[in-house]
Amino acid sequence: xxxxxxxxxxxxxxxxxxxxxxxxxxxxxxxxxxxxxxxxxxxxxxxxxxxxxxxxxxxxxxxxxxxxxxxxxxxxxxxxxxxxxxxxxxxxxxxxxxxxxxxxxxxxxxxxxxxxxxxxxxxxxxxxxxxxxxxxxxxxxxxxxxxxxxxxxxxxxxxxxxxxxxxxxxxxxxxxxxxxxxxxxxxxxxxxxxxxxxxxxxxxxxxxxxxxxxxxxxxxxxxxxxxxxxxxxxxxxxxxxxxxxxxxxxxxxxxxxxxxxxxxxxxxxxxxxxxxxxxxxxxxxxxxxxxxxxxxxxxxxxxxxxxxxxxxxxxxxxxxxxxxxxxxxxxxxxxxxxxxxxxxxxxxxxxxxxxxxxxxxxxxxxxxxxxxxxxxxxxxxxxxxxxxxxxxxxxxxxxxxxxxxxxxxxxxxxxxxxxxxxxxxxxxxxxxxxxxxxxxxxxxxxxxxxxxxxxxxxxxxxxxxxxxxxxxxxxxxxxxxxxxxxxxxxxxxxxxxxxxxxxxxxxxxxxxxxxxxxxxxxxxxxxxxxxxxxxxxxxxxxxxxxxxxxxxxxxxxxxxxxxxxxxxxxxxxxxxxxxxxxxxxxxxxxxxxxxxxxxxxxxxxxxxxxxxxxxxxxxxxxxxxxxxxxxxxxxxxxxxxxxxxxxxxxxxxxxxxxxxxxxxxxxxxxxxxxxxxxxxxxxxxxxxxxxxxxxxxxxxxxxxxxxxxxxxxxxxxxxxxxxxxxxxxxxxxxxxxxxxxxxxxxx
Ligand code: ZN
Ligand code: ZN
Ligand code: FE
Numbered sequence: 001x002x003x004x005x006x007x008x009x010x011x012x013x014x015x016x017x018x019x020x021x022x023x024x025x026x027x028x029x030x031x032x033x034x035x036x037x038x039x040x041x042x043x044x045x046x047x048x049x050x051x052x053x054x055x056x057x058x059x060x061x062x063x064x065x066x067x068x069x070x071x072x073x074x075x076x077x078x079x080x081x082x083x084x085x086x087x088x089x090x091x092x093x094x095x096x097x098x099x100x101x102x103x104x105x106x107x108x109x110x111x112x113x114x115x116x117x118x119x120x121x122x123x124x125x126x127x128x129x130x131x132x133x134x135x136x137x138x139x140x141x142x143x144x145x146x147x148x149x150x151x152x153x154x155x156x157x158x159x160x161x162x163x164x165x166x167x168x169x170x171x172x173x174x175x176x177x178x179x180x181x182x183x184x185x186x187x188x189x190x191x192x193x194x195x196x197x198x199x200x201x202x203x204x205x206x207x208x209x210x211x212x213x214x215x216x217x218x219x220x221x222x223x224x225x226x227x228x229x230x231x232x233x234x235x236x237x238x239x240x241x242x243x244x245x246x247x248x249x250x251x252x253x254x255x256x257x258x259x260x261x262x263x264x265x266x267x268x269x270x271x272x273x274x275x276x277x278x279x280x281x282x283x284x285x286x287x288x289x290x291x292x293x294x295x296x297x298x299x300x301x302x303x304x305x306x307x308x309x310x311x312x313x314x315x316x317x318x319x320x321x322x323x324x325x326x327x328x329x330x331x332x333x334x335x336x337x338x339x340x341x342x343x344x345x346x347x348x349x350x351x352x353x354x355x356x357x358x359x360x361x362x363x364x365x366x367x368x369x370x371x372x373x374x375x376x377x378x379x380x381x382x383x384x385x386x387x388x389x390x391x392x393x394x395x396x397x398x399x400x401x402x403x404x405x406x407x408x409x410x411x412x413x414x415x416x417x418x419x420x421x422x423x424x425x426x427x428x429x430x431x432x433x434x435x436x437x438x439x440x441x442x443x444x445x446x447x448x449x450x451x452x453x454x455x456x457x458x459x460x461x462x463x464x465x466x467x468x469x470x471x472x473x474x475x476x477x478x479x480x481x482x483x484x485x486x487x488x489x490x491x492x493x494x495x496x497x498x499x500x501x502x503x504x505x506x507x508x509x510x511x512x513x514x515x516x517x518x519x520x521x522x523x524x525x526x527x528x529x530x531x532x533x534x535x536x537x538x539x540x541x542x543x544x545x546x547x548x549x550x551x552x553x554x555x556x557x558x559x560x561x562x563x564x565x566x567x568x569x570x571x572x573x574x575x576x577x578x579x580x581x582x583x584x585x586x587x588x589x590x591x592x593x594x595x596x597x598x599x600x601x602x603x604x605x606x607x608x609x610x611x612x613x614x615x616x617x618x619x620x621x622x623x624x625x626x627x628x629x630x631x632x633x634x635x636x637x638x639x640x641x642x643x644x645x646x647x648x649x650x651x652x653x654x655x656x657x658x659x660x661x662x663x664x665x666x667x668x669x670x671x672x673x674x675x676x677x678x679x680x681x682x683x684x685x686x687x688x689x690x691x692x693x694x695x696x697x698x699x700x701x702x703x704x705x706x707x708x709x710x711x712x713x714x715x716x717x718x719x720x721x722x723x724x725x726x727x728x729x730x731x732x733x734x735x736x737x738x739x740x741x742x743x744x745x746x747x
Pocket of ligand 2: 149150151152153154171172174176177713
C-alpha cells in the first residue's frame with residue numbers, strides 16, 4: 001500500500017513498468033486511500049520492489065508511506081492495472097495542477113494529432129485539482145467527462161508503453177476542448193487565428209482576458225506604459241503590482257536578478273510567480289515604485305504558443321477579477337465583466353471545477369517563502385506529528401485559507417482572499433463544501449480566530465452551534481507561531497516571534513509584535529513593542545501618515561511642532577488638526593503594537609507612502625527603498641515591552657540629513673536587533689534556544705534575512721514557514737494544529 005500524492009501523476013503506469021521489467025505478476029489499483037500493489041512473489045523481491053519505488057517514482061509524486069504486508073494471494077498470469085475502486089474515507093491526496101512538460105510541448109510541433117493543440121497533456125503534466133470534482137481521480141470525475149476520447153486517444157490511454165497511458169485529461173485536435181475568442185461580440189475560432197489576433201492586440205497596446213488553469217487572467221504588453229496603466233485603470237487596481245509572464249528563463253534574466261534557488265522555483269512544475277529583484281525596467285506601472293518584479297514562466301501550452309507569435313519577451317499576466325473579488329472562473333461572468341475591461345475574451349469549452357489563483361513565492365534566507373499558496377501547491381497536505389482528524393480551522397479575515405484535518409494530515413485550502421467581500425465569502429463557503437465532499441470530511445471540532453467580527457469566526461461559531469461541535473477560539477499570533485511549529489513538527493517549547501499587522505489581543509488591544517513562549521496547549525506573552533494609538537482606527541491603516549503623527553505625539557511630545565516636519569506639510573491642514581486632536585484626546589484611537597504599523601509610520605515619515613491603496617504597500621515601499629546594506633542601527637530599550645522612542649527621535653533628527661535608503665536600512669537593522677535582544681532575554685529566563693518566526697512582516701526579505709543571521713550567529717536554532725504563508729494565509733494551519741495539540745493533552 002502506497003500513500004501520499006500518488007494519483008494523477010502517472011503512478012500506476014510507473015508501477016506497471018517497474019513490475020513488468022522484473023517479470024513480476026500481480027495488479028495495481030487506485031483506491032481512495034492510496035495505491036495498492038499486489039505482487040505474486042516472495043518476500044525479498046517485494047521488499048526490494050518497495051525500496052525502489054521512491055527512488056524511481058515520477059517527479060510530481062510525493063510518497064508519504066509504503067507499507068508491505070505478507071499474505072496469501074491467488075496466482076497471477078501477468079501484471080495488470082485494475083480500474084479504480086472506492087474503498088473508505090481515508091482519502092489520499094489529489095495532485096495539484098502541473099505545468100506542461102517538454103515532451104508535450106514537442107508534440108505541438110510533431111504529433112500528427114496534436115499539431116498546435118493547446119490542451120496537450122500526459123501523465124506527467126496537465127490540469128488536475130482545477131478539473132476534479134470527486135475522488136478517485138478518473139476522467140468521469142473531472143470536467144473532461146463531456147469529451148469522449150477519439151480512437152487514437154483511447155489507444156494511447158490504454159497502451160501501457162505510452163506516455164498518455166491512463167492520463168485522465170488526454171485529448172487531441174479531434175476530440176478535446178478548444179479555445180474560442182470574442183472581440184466585442186465577434187467570434188473567432190481556430191487556435192492560429194486566435195493567437196494572431198491576440199498578438200495583434202497586444203502589440204497595439206490593447207489587453208486580452210484569457211482563461212487559464214484555475215481562472216481567467218488579464219494580459220497586456222509589459223513594456224507599454226500606456227497599455228499597463230490603461231489596464232490598471234479599467235481593472236480598478238490602483239497600484240498593486242502586476243505579475244509578469246516572461247517568454248523563457250533568459251528573458252527573465254534580461255530584466256531580473258535570478259539566483260540558483262529562484263531559478264529552481266521559476267522552472268518547477270508548480271510554476272509560481274517568483275518575486276525577483278528588478279535590474280532593467282519594464283513599464284513603470286507594472287510594479288508601481290517597487291524594485292521587485294513578480295515573474296513567472298509559461299505553464300500552459302497556449303502561453304508557449306503565444307510567445308512564438310509575439311515579439312515582446314514579456315506580458316503582464318494578472319488575475320482576471322475586479323478589485324478584491326475572487327478570480328473569475330465562469331465563462332458567462334467573464335464574457336460580461338472582463339469584456340468590459342478588455343473588449344476581448346479568450347475562453348475554452350472545459351469547465352474550471354475548482355478556482356485556483358496563481359501562486360506567489362519569494363526566496364528568503366535561502367528558502368522558499370510562499371506568499372500566496374494556490375496553483376501547484378493546493379491541495380497538498382502538511383504532514384503533522386499528531387492526529388488532527390475531524391478538525392476544521394476557519395482561518396483569519398484577510399488572505400484567508402481554511403484547513404481541514406484528515407488523520408495526521410492537515411489540508412490547507414488554496415488562497416481564498418479577503419473575506420469582507422461578499423463574493424469572496426461565497427468562495428469560502430464553496431471551498432468548505434468542496435473539501436468536505438472531495439476528502440469526505442465531517443468536522444467534529446472547529447477552530448477560529450478570537451476576533452468575534454471576522455467572518456470566518458462567525459462562520460465557525462454558527463457551524464459549531466448548528467452541529468453541536470466544540471469551538472476553540474485561538475489567539476491570532478499564537479496561531480501564526482503554531483503554523484511554523486506544525487510545519488516542522490516541533491515538540492518542545494519555543495520562542496514564538498510574530499511580527500504582524502493586526503490581530504485580536506487578550507487585553508483588548510491590537511497585537512502584532514509578539515514574543516511568545518509556547519507551553520503545552522498555550523502560550524505566555526513575554527514581550528511586545530510599545531502600544532501606540534491608531535488615530536481613526538482602520539483609517540490609520542489606509543493613511544500611514546496618521547501612524548507617523550501618532551509616533552511623533554508619543555515620542556516627541558504633544559507640544560512638538562510636527563508641522564515643521566516635511567512629511568506632514570503635504571497633508572491637508574484641517575485633516576491633520578483633526579487627527580492631532582483625536583490623538584491628544586484618545587478618541588477613536590485603539591492601541592496597537594502591530595509591527596506593521598511601525599513600518600507604516602516610518603514609510604510615511606520618509607514620504608514613501610503617506611496613503612496606501614493596497615495591503616502592505618507602505619512596508620513594501622520601505623523595504624524597496626533600501627539600495628545599500630549597512631550594519632548601523634538605532635538605539636532602543638528591550639524588556640517586558642520594547643521602547644522604540646529613542647529610535648524614533650533619532651530618525652526624526654536624521655530626516656533632513658539622511659537619504660531614505662540609509663534610514664530604511666537602519667530601521668530594518670534595528671527591528672532585527674530588537675528581536676535578537678528580546679530572544680536573548682527569553683533564553684536567559686527560560687533556557688529556550690529555538691525560535692519560530694512568523695507573521696506577514698517576515699515576508700520582508702531584508703528583515704527576515706538580517707534577523708535570521710543575527711539569531712543564528714547568537715546560537716539560536718530558527719524555523720520559518722515554507723509550506724504555508726507567514727501571512728494570514730497560514731493562520732488556519734496554526735489553528736488546526738493547536739486544537740490537535742490540546743486534544744492530545746486531554747487524552
Ligand atoms: Zn506532458
Ligand atoms: Zn483524441
Ligand atoms: Fe496576522
